[in-house]
Amino acid sequence: MLRVGALMAEWAAALGLAQAEVARWQRTGLLHDCLRDAPPEQLRGEAPAQFRELSDAVLHGPAAAERLADSIDAEMADAIRYHTLGYAGWDRLGCALFLADYLEPGRKWDPEGRAALRARVPGEFDAVLREVVAERLTRLISHGKPVRPESVAFWNRLAGAP
Numbered sequence: 001m002l003r004v005g006a007l008m009a010e011w012a013a014a015l016g017l018a019q020a021e022v023a024r025w026q027r028t029g030l031l032h033d034c035l036r037d038a039p040p041e042q043l044r045g046e047a048p049a050q051f052r053e054l055s056d057a058v059l060h061g062p063a064a065a066e067r068l069a070d071s072i073d074a075e076m077a078d079a080i081r082y083h084t085l086g087y088a089g090w091d092r093l094g095c096a097l098f099l100a101d102y103l104e105p106g107r108k109w110d111p112e113g114r115a116a117l118r119a120r121v122p123g124e125f126d127a128v129l130r131e132v133v134a135e136r137l138t139r140l141i142s143h144g145k146p147v148r149p150e151s152v153a154f155w156n157r158l159a160g161a162p
Contacts, residue, residue, distance in 0.1 A: 005029035007100040011122045015092075024076070028097055031068060032080045035060040051081075054148075058084035086133060086154030095129050102132050130158050 008029035012022040035043060040056040043063040047054070051062035065081035072080070078087060079094035083101050087094055103118040105111070120128050133155050140147050 001030050001033050003104040003106050004032060004097070004100045007104055007118070008096055011096055011100070011125075014122045025093060025096060028072075028076045028079050028093060029100055031064065031072070031076075032083050032097055032101060033060060033064070035064040035067065038063070061085070082150060085148050085150045086136075087150055088153040088157040090154075092125075095125070099125075099129060099132055102136070126158075133158055 005026045006029070009022050009026035012025035017025070035046075038060065040059060043056075043059040044052045046063040046066050047059055048062060048066060051059065054062070061083050062081050065077040068080065069077055075091060075093050078090060079097040081087075082090070082094065083097050086098060090098075099121060103114050103121070105115070105118070107114055117128050117131065133151075137147060137151060137155060140151075
């Protein structure tokens with residue numbers, strides 16, 4: 001969470017956002033995985049009904065957004081809720097969290113590839129976002145896993161679908 005928060009703050013500052021917004025981006029990164037290690041049965045009880053069938057690995061986002069709802073704004077809640085899935089309704093904050101969570105330097109797989117993508121953000125933010133979403137969807141499909149409607153809608157928005 002610290003690495004994601006640091007990336008979020010770095011990117012927000014590089015985008016020229018006001019200091020309060022940089023802090024907000026960092027806070028979103030710090031909070032996004034606050035329930036990652038909670039027991040899945042607990043998370044299923046806290047998540048909204050439409051998310052209860054998610055796999056254990058991604059259930060923490062919706063549950064965390066619910067738990068934090070009174071202390072964060074709606075945009076932060078959507079960023080946290082959908083950070084593992086993608087969401088067509090996101091503005092830049094949610095997209096940045098999606099990228100930071102995927103590209104943070106602590107990830108063990110493909111560190112060189114991730115570093116190369118990370119180095120292109122924020123200058124090529126939209127291009128990197130499309131590449132990361134395509135990579136994640138390709139990985140799901142190649143492993144025979146279902147793709148959530150939220151993820152498909154997110155890709156379609158990025159691809160310019162009407």
